[in-house]
Amino acid sequence: MNTLTKPPGSLGRLEELAITIAEMTSDEFPTVTPPGVIVFAADHGVTTEGVSAFPQEVTAQMVKNFLTGGAAINVFSKQISAQLKIVDIGVATDIEGEDLISKKIRNGTANFCQEDAMTKEEAEKAIDIGFTQAEEFIKKGVKCLILGEMGIGNTTTSSAILAAISGKDVQSLVGFGTGIPKEKIVHKQQVIERALKARKPDPSDPIDILVKIGGLEIAAMAGAMLAAASRRVPILVDGFICTVAALIAKLIDSRAANYMIVSHRSVEPGHKTAVQLLEKEPLIDLGLRLGEGSGAAVAHPILQSATLMLKEMATFTSAGVSDKKY
Numbered sequence: 260m261n262t263l264t265k266p267p268g269s270l271g272r273l274e275e276l277a278i279t280i281a282e283m284t285s286d287e288f289p290t291v292t293p294p295g296v297i298v299f300a301a302d303h304g305v306t307t308e309g310v311s312a313f314p315q316e317v318t319a320q321m322v323k324n325f326l327t328g329g330a331a332i333n334v335f336s337k338q339i340s341a342q343l344k345i346v347d348i349g350v351a352t353d354i355e356g357e358d359l360i361s362k363k364i365r366n367g368t369a370n371f372c373q374e375d376a377m378t379k380e381e382a383e384k385a386i387d388i389g390f391t392q393a394e395e396f397i398k399k400g401v402k403c404l405i406l407g408e409m410g411i412g413n414t415t416t417s418s419a420i421l422a423a424i425s426g427k428d429v430q431s432l433v434g435f436g437t438g439i440p441k442e443k444i445v446h447k448q449q450v451i452e453r454a455l456k457a458r459k460p461d462p463s464d465p466i467d468i469l470v471k472i473g474g475l476e477i478a479a480m481a482g483a484m485l486a487a488a489s490r491r492v493p494i495l496v497d498g499f500i501c502t503v504a505a506l507i508a509k510l511i512d513s514r515a516a517n518y519m520i521v522s523h524r525s526v527e528p529g530h531k532t533a534v535q536l537l538e539k540e541p542l543i544d545l546g547l548r549l550g551e552g553s554g555a556a557v558a559h560p561i562l563q564s565a566t567l568m569l570k571e572m573a574t575f576t577s578a579g580v581s582d583k584k585y
């Protein structure tokens with residue numbers, strides 16, 4: 260790093276990032292291209308409690324939008340020349356599409372205020388499907404994995420999981436999600452508190468958390484992250500929901516966190532706690548609160564800058580530039 264034609268340290272966090280990616284990949288001159296994006300879609304039984312600004316049908320409608328190329332993640336994936344896979348892991352209604360990977364485990368989770376969200380077999384199956392999807396991508400040559408999600412109600416699920424893991428007050432973690440009105444925030448908070456009281460997930464047991472208060476897409480994202488980590492492929496973590504999935508992956512195997520970079524700071528208030536638990540610092544803050552993997556895709560060129568700098572910049576010796584300081 261210090262032989263390159265720049266004052267040492269002058270490329271700031273890009274220098275750290277380049278070294279981190281070299282360590283992750285065990286490659287002195289790593290590459291993060293081509294990136295691969297997998298969006299897992301699933302529904303959440305807890306939406307019947309009125310916790311989202313949008314109806315459950317939007318999950319399936321957005322899946323169709325992903326398949327026809329009109330969503331934010333389509334645009335940003337194209338921008339960074341990423342391969343994009345859309346996986347139905349548990350959407351409530353049946354969807355068809357030539358490019359859709361149908362891996363539906365069940366038609367959405369159960370309402371975890373009333374019963375467990377899913378069975379242990381379903382949670383493990385979701386993790387396994389995520390793992391396999393990521394492995395297939397990596398075998399095809401993907402050098403940086405971006406995970407995205409679509410699931411109306413999943414900021415409630417993610418806040419519940421985060422409250423269970425962190426032990427923090429639900430109030431400090433709950434946000435507006437898709438944009439619920441201010442007066443509904445307390446209701447969302449109470450729904451989560453009620454669920455935690457009724458389900459009592461074991462904060463040290465990631466499978467128990469998923470079974471009791473989880474989401475199928477969150478389990479699948481965690482599984483995909485474990486696959487990338489096991490293959491030493493850097494994971495570019497998206498916003499709030501993805502970071503909560505990253506915490507589940509870390510609880511399953513703490514080494515997975517060594518392969519994660521948090522792309523951006525989400526507007527969701529709980530994201531700060533999630534990022535702290537992951538012991539990371541987001542690269543950028545653009546006031547994003549979308550999900551789908553969109554923030555990670557936007558941040559990918561920063562990783563590319565870091566790795567290209569390492570690979571392509573001249574050294575003081577090769578360029579005949581003096582490295583002597585006064």
Ligand SMILES: Cc1cc2ncn([C@H]3O[C@H](COP(=O)(O)O)[C@@H](O)[C@H]3O)c2cc1C
Nearest residue numbers: 311313408409410411412413414436437550
């Ligand atoms: C049109 C639309 C596109 C989206 N893309 C991602 N999300 C995001 O919003 C949802 C979570 O927010 P909540 O918990 O408030 O429902 C998830 O589907 C997430 O991916 C979307 C939401 C909408 C409405």
Ligand SMILES: O=C(O)c1cccnc1
Nearest residue numbers: 498499500525548549550
């Ligand atoms: O940061 C996110 O992932 C997020 C925030 C709000 C709604 N959907 C996703």
